[in-house]
Amino acid sequence: MVHAQLDPDREVAVDPVQALRRTAFLLEREQASSFRVEAFRKAASVLLALPAEEFDTRLAAGTLTDLAGIGKSSAELVTQAAAGRTPDRLRKLEDAAGPLVEGGEALRAQLKGDLHTHTDASDGGSPLAEMAFTAVELGHDYIAVTDHSEGLKVANGLDRGRREDQLAQVEALAAPLRPFRLLSGIEVDIGRDGVLDCPPDLLERLDVVVASVHSELRMPGDAMTRRMLAAIRSGRMDVLGHCTGRMVKGGHGRVGEKGRPPSDFDAEQVFAACVEFDVAVEINARPERLDPPRALLRQAVAAGCTFTLSTDAHAPGQLDWQPYGCVRAEECGVPAERVVTTWPVERVLEWTARRRRAALG
Structure with missing residues (x-):
């Protein structure tokens, strides 16, 4: 349907x-x-x-x-x-259904996929197949399933065994979904020391690695900067997810209605590292996140960053939340050609493959 x-x-x-x-x-x-x-x-x-x-x-x-x-x-x-x-x-x-927000139509028309989604394997609400088939129905060419990493217990993060099971599910769905592409991925937690919460050999097998900070969000700015830089410079991630960790209002039923302020870090250094190591900055379209804030988004554009525009969907209907990110991206002058999720899947996979090539030396 x-x-x-x-x-x-x-x-x-x-x-x-x-x-x-x-x-x-x-x-x-x-x-x-x-x-x-x-x-x-x-x-x-x-x-x-x-x-x-x-x-x-x-x-x-x-x-x-x-x-x-x-x-x-x-x-x-x-x-x-x-x-x-x-x-x-x-x-x-x-x-009652209508446009979620005014504006952003030109960019949304160019979007081909979504590189940040969750299923009921971690903290999402629906099975992988339901998420994938809904993406097909919406006209997407591809999505990446990026359930949380093992250390994020509050989000039911996947250990190696469950991650292996999901990889098998992704492979099994390939033929029924064709020509749509379901990409294997992860939202890996960036530890306090900047180490990614997933064994390197497993990261190398995944099509897309989104890395995000989920803990100690109020740590001092210099420490947070070092933490983020270490993760970016590791060469094992493709996307920096919801970079400030802010909540503009309550979300997922766990944050108060007043939301959460953004983390403190040196954006100039972090965005420069993203450019140097070819890591995309995520434009997170969840209405309670809308991360990064406009000022930082404009700074990332000026720094020369590439971007992904993703929904961070935890349910099938949330896959249609792209307009929230599109209107902000257009307001802040994000060039469509620098948005990875406007690229065809072959180009996306070629871009993420540089991570595996680097790992092989």
């Missing part, structure tokens, strides 16, 4: 599973609570596993809610979709 807005002036029959997925997608897109969203995604999973004959029987008898995972709201939506009409709840969401 393509995630396109329905025509409000005509009735459109929607498959019940598609109706549930679309409802969840639109709720995620508008930043609804995860509890509301998960109910519809859970119901979709239950229906997918239900034999067609049992579905028809339960639908006729009105016993869908007897199934674990299908509540009253989900059952009503499914019943309306099965009757050949657009469910009321979905129609209201479609009617």
Whole structure:
């Protein structure tokens, strides 16, 4: 199912599973609570596993809610979709759906992919396949799955065994998704000493390495600068993720509504190192992050940095959050040709391959 807005002036029959997925997608897109969203995604999973004959029987008898995972709201939506009409709840969401933000259209039209996404393997809300197929439906050419590294326990970071399992999943999905490309990746934590929280041999096998600071965000500026420079100069990362760590408002249900101030570091030194070691600065499009702030983003442009524009999506509907980053990038004069995620996947992989070539000497 393509995630396109329905025509409000005509009735459109929607498959019940598609109706549930679309409802969840639109709720995620508008930043609804995860509890509301998960109910519809859970119901979709239950229906997918239900034999067609049992579905028809339960639908006729009105016993869908007897199934674990299908509540009253989900059952009503499914019943309306099965009757050949657009469910009321979905129609209201479609009617309300519109541009997330004004501006940024020119850059968004040039974007081909997303290099920072999360699944339920770490702290995301949906399986890898759901994230990938939603990206296909949105018209992306590629995304990288970048679940957290092992040391970030609060985000259920992946150890070597779970990372190996995910690599196998990525490989298994390659054929069903073609010509779309699902890239293997990681959001690796930058330790206090600047060491990346993943064995070098495993990093070398990944298509994309996003490195971010997640701990001790209030450390003194000179120490934070040394920490970031050590990571960048290691030659083992492709992207510097959400460089200031700020939150402009509460996010992920763990940060207060007042948000979190940016970390202190010497941006001139950090951006110069990014240019020298060909590390892209991430323009993080999550509405509660919008990192880096405009002043630093303009400074990175002046320094000659390359960029990625990524959503840091933790749910399928959040993959559609690119406009939040696009409008800020255009405001700050980011040239589209210096945004890696406007590049075709072959060029992206050639760019990240320099990391592996360097590791081999």
